[in-house]
Amino acid sequence: MLQIRHSAERGAANHGWLNSHHSFSFGHYHDPKHMGFGPLLVINEDRVAPAQGFGTHGHRDMEIISYVLEGALEHKDSMGTGSILHYGDVQRMSAGSGVRHSEFNPSPSEGVHFLQIWIQPNVTGIAPSYEEKHFAPESKLGKLRLIASSDGRQDSVKIHQDAAIYASILREGEQLEHALKAGRTAYVHLIRGSLVVNGVPLKTGDALKLTQEAAVTLSQAEAAEVLVFDLPY
Template sequence: MITVRKANDRGHADHGWLDTNHTFSFASYHDPQHMGFRSLRVMNEDRVAPGKGFGTHGHDNMEIISYVLSGALEHKDSMGNGEVLRPGEFQRISAGSGITHSEFNPSSEEPVHFYQIWLVPNVRDIEPSYQQREFDEDEKLNRLRMVASPDGDDGSLSIHTDAKVYLSKLEAGNQVGFDLEPSRHGWLQVLSGSVAVSGHQLSTSDGAAITNEDSLSIVASEDAEIMLFDLA
């Protein structure tokens, strides 16, 4: 079964400096029907104005993945990390026993457009840690590239939850397939473009919960970028 979450049905807030869309309940947006999916708790699509950002704030016991689509995102945290994420780069924070951090758009002209994703960990109060990495374009062109996994397999980011995350950039007319093991679930997020999956058409910023499906065939109706989650 595939249940589509259309982009226009998400929670939305425009704070002036921040334009944000929430696939699941977050901050002042609360929808009992959309509290998360399996271990996937937050799927926020954010646009931050030039020179603005999130001040220092805390997190604990959450796996946080950020992915920049355009612009730049400057990160500083209590672990001593100070990095700038650029388009195509991933950041993973295992908040564990607790961290503080800030996120800021260092540009004076260009907004930053990025996804912030939270996954509930399967272990609590671990020592916090940080990773940042970019994956080669040819590794994700018309194929699924694993970008996060519990063991950091194949050079992916390491996450402390029973999930694997894949990224693909599909050229129009191309397709990728994926087999879901019994009892596993999927979430498909369209970052740009449009795709068809099992008879469902998804466009930019649409998502889909996938249950009781043995295999998926994802076909690009136009050039597209997708993120696929394999969840317990």
């Protein structure tokens, strides 16, 4: 079964300093038809104005992944971690028993554009932890590059859930296929460009839910960057 999630139908929140689009219910946006997809609970596409950001706030028992698209994102947390992320960087923070952090755009003139992804963990109350890795664009060209997994295989960041996240950059005419094992489902989020997924055309910001499908097929790409989530059913 295939279900498209059009970009224009996402929840929108514009606070001036923050322009955000929510794929699933989040904050003041509530849609009972879009409460998450399996353990995937949040995909927020955030644009933060120069010298602005999210002040220090807390999380518990959540796998939080940031995927930077443009600009710089500065992270600080109660574990003593501090870092500035750029395009190609993927950050994973396991909130576990509790962590406080802030996210800030350190540039005085350029905005930052990133995806914030929340995945419900399969363990709770663990010690909070942080991990960050860089995935060069070349590593994603014409292939599905594993960027997050339950065991950190292929030098991906490790998340506490039986899930895998792949990133790909596809140029015109390139196509890929990702097989889905029995009992697995998939969510495809198109970051930019255009793409046909299992016969369904997607444009920038669109997504597709796949259930009871044998594979994810990506084709007819045009300057596409995409995330593929392989999830438990």
